[in-house]
Every structure is written in C-alpha cells, then in structure tokens.
Amino acid sequence: MSTGSGAHSAPAPTADDTTHSTTSKTTMFSSLKIRNYRLFATGQVVSNTGTWMQRIAQDWLVLTLTGSASAVGITIALQFLPMLLFGLYGGVLADRLPKRQLLLATQTAMGLTGLALAVLTLTGHVQVWHVYLTAFVLGLVTVVDNPARQSFVAEMVGPDQLGNAVSLNSANFQSARLVGPAVAGVLITAVGSGFAFLLNGLSFIAPIAGLLLMRNSELYKIERAPRGKGQLREGLKYVAGRPELIWPIVLVGFIGTFGFNFPIWLSAFVDDVYHSGASTYGLLNTLMAAGSLAGALLAARRGTSRLRVLVGAAVLFGLLEIVTAFAPQFWIFAVLMVPIGVFGLTVNVTANSILQMATEPAMRGRVMSLFMMVFVGGTPLGAPLVGWITDTYGPRIGFAAGGAVALAAAIGVGVMLVRVGGLRLKIDLRPGRRHVEFVPREQLATAA
Secondary structure, X not given: OOOOOOOOOOXXXXXXXXXXXXXXXOXXXXXXXXXXXXXXXXXXXXXXXXXXXXXXXXXXXXXXXXXXXXXXXXXXXXXXXXXXXXXXXXXXXXXXXXXXXXXXXXXXXXXXXXXXXXXXXXXXXXXHHHHXXXXXXXXXXXXXXXXXXXHHHHHHHOOOOHHHHHHHHHHHHHHHXXXXXXXXXXXXXXXXXXXXXXXXXXXXXXXXXXHHHOOHHXXXXXXXXXXXXXXXXXXXXXXXXXXXXXXXXXXXXXXXXXXXXXXXXXXXXXXXXXXXXXXXXXXHHHHHHHHHHHHHHHHXXXXXXOHHHHHHHHHHHHHHHHHHHOOOOHHHHHHHHHHHHHHHHHHHHHHHHHHHHXXXXXXXXXXXXXXXXXXHOXXXXXXXHHHHHHHHHOHHHXXXXXXXXXXHHHHHHHHHHHHHOOEEEEEXXXXXXXXXXXXXXXXXXXXX
C-alpha cells in the first residue's frame, strides 16, 4: 500500500511460508502509537463491551418471553443468517465506498437497534418477534460493517503495523468478552434487560466519535474499486486463483462451522456431565475468553503471520478439543479451556492477517467478506448438525467430533500447501541442526 492515491500490490507470497515482516520494529502495542488507530481502538472497546452485554441480555430476554431454548437458537440463527446469504455483497460495497463514511453509517444503525430494543423492553411492549426482527436487522448491518471495519484497519496503520493491529483488534474484542457478560448479568439481575440494551445503544457514541475525530491526512490512501458489473464474481475468481488465500479460507470455514460450537458443548457438559449450573457455565466461558485474550496478545507481539503457524495452531486446536472431550475430571476440563482459547484465537488472527497482507487493497473488502462469511456464516449450518450429534451420542462424542473435523481440515490444508509450495520433508539428525523442517525440492536435491 502506498500513501499516494494509487495502490501497489506486493508480490504473492509462497504457499510454504507466508511471512510478513515489518520494516519498523513491532512491539505488542506498537500500532497504538498511531493516533487514528488509537481513536478507533478506544471506541471499539466501549462498543464491544456493549455488544457482549446485548448478546447476553437478548438471549435471556427471549428465554424469559418464551421459556424455549429453541427460540434462543432461532434468535442466534437470524443474527448470523444474513452473513451467510449476503456476506459477499457486503464486501463489494466495502471495496466501492469510502470505509470511514460507511462505518459511520453502520455504527449508527447498530446503536439505533440497541436503543429501539431498549425502548420496547423498558416500556413493557416487547414481544419475541421484536427481538427476532432486531437480531435480523443487526445481522444485515453486520454484513457491511464487518468487511468495512476489517479492511479499514489497513488504511489507519499501513502495511508495517497491519498484523499487530489485527491482533490487537482481537484482543480488544476478547477483553470486552471478559467484562460485558459480567456487567450484563448484574444489570439483568438488578434492573432488567432493558438497561443492558440501553447501554449498548449508547456505547456506539464512542466509535462514532472516534471516526469523526480521525485525521484524513493521516490515513493511507487506497484506490477504491469502481462501480461495475461482475465484481462479486471477480472477487471469487481472485481468491480461487491464489492458494495463499483460498486454503486459509477453507481451513477457517471448517473450523468455524464445526469446531467453534462452544455454546452447545459447554452447556451440555455443564448440564449432563458435571450436573452444575449457570455459574459453572460462566466460569468455562471466562477461562476460554482469557485464553483467547492471551492468544491475541501473543499474536500482536509476534508481529508476523505465517501459514505454518496457522496450520500448526489449527492442528493443536483440533487435538485439544478431542483430548478435552474425554477429560476424566472437571478441573482438567476447565484448565484445558485456556489453551483451546489460545489456539482457536491464533487460528482466527493469523488467517485474518495473512489474508489482509496478501490481498491487493482494492480487493480487500471482498476477500474479508468471504473470510467472515465462511467463519461466521457457517454457524447456522454446522450448529444443528453438531447439536444433533451431541444430543444423540452425548457431549463427549459431540465435542470430539468437532475437534476431529478441525484436525482433519488442518492436516488436509497443510498437505495441500506443502504440495502447492513444492516442498519436501527434510530430516537432519546432526547435533545443532533443525531436525525436521519443510524445504523447497531444489534445496533438498542440492543437499542430497
């Protein structure tokens, strides 16, 4: 990316080792030295906390109104369904339109949905279809907001700090995940769900203010995609022709669809295996969130994004899910939630960074919309199947099945990347050498 009006595209990385090193020193919080990104991150931590509050209050309200867990599932599905149906179109809009102005519109719309639900709840007129409708509208807005927000990071920090900023975004979200549900629980108990919705609506003042205070002169300029026909097809063709893009998306799709169904598994374990209550469920979620936060901060400190890190983290994530599924005691199960959070978040952040850094700026919105579509949009498809396996064969088999799919996908994608990169396994047992590594065929032939 250049600071002029045009945009350069860097040479495509190799399939073996997509490494994006920075030209300036990267520390854990180095991107926060950039004023525009600091404003953005401050606004996001406030609104993310409100978003987590609304998620908890929304599910609790639906359960209170209907007494049905299925109704809660319908609410979640309605919120994620637009991403599955229209996610790619959101990416086209993100590439065409100025992202800062687009985010001002989407963040305002999100705040208004929270305020509308607050008014209905606080006045006593709320009905379950109101919650369904606001969840669906929120999902529609997210279709545009997500790719715009993901790709706007590059305009704020530039290529040198992009990986660090992506990691800090995830740490930001996970920090809010630790605080938001706890605050929501206190509010619901003390004054009801309506005030949680109200605070969420008001929380969007922070990111809107941050966007308004940014300096245009300090943004990295990129060339926007012009209006035209076939841009959606162009985006899909662009991804399909680049293995360093398509295979991370395939891997994240499998893991997001089958490996991230923790609300199903953890609630089933708490109820059926450990015969405990809501406090235990909250503890397990908190431990996993703590691991996710640690994973995000480690990724921010690392400052590079490699395909081998992505595949390795995915393999460990799948293995840990299988091992945890058969943990003999509760404390072992609980402790293992932390590394599951670490490696699950590492998969997400590393894939996100690789895709953004390997994509031309004018295509970034469409690529990121595809990434979010397969990761988030797969939930309405995978959750019913995973839920059926869990109900039919028990929580342990359900959890292990999700881990097995994640592990198989990681191994399969790893094999494909090795083949695409023309790599071979090199084993060197001499002291002081790296004993096992992948090297290009030519290097292995020369050594032989």
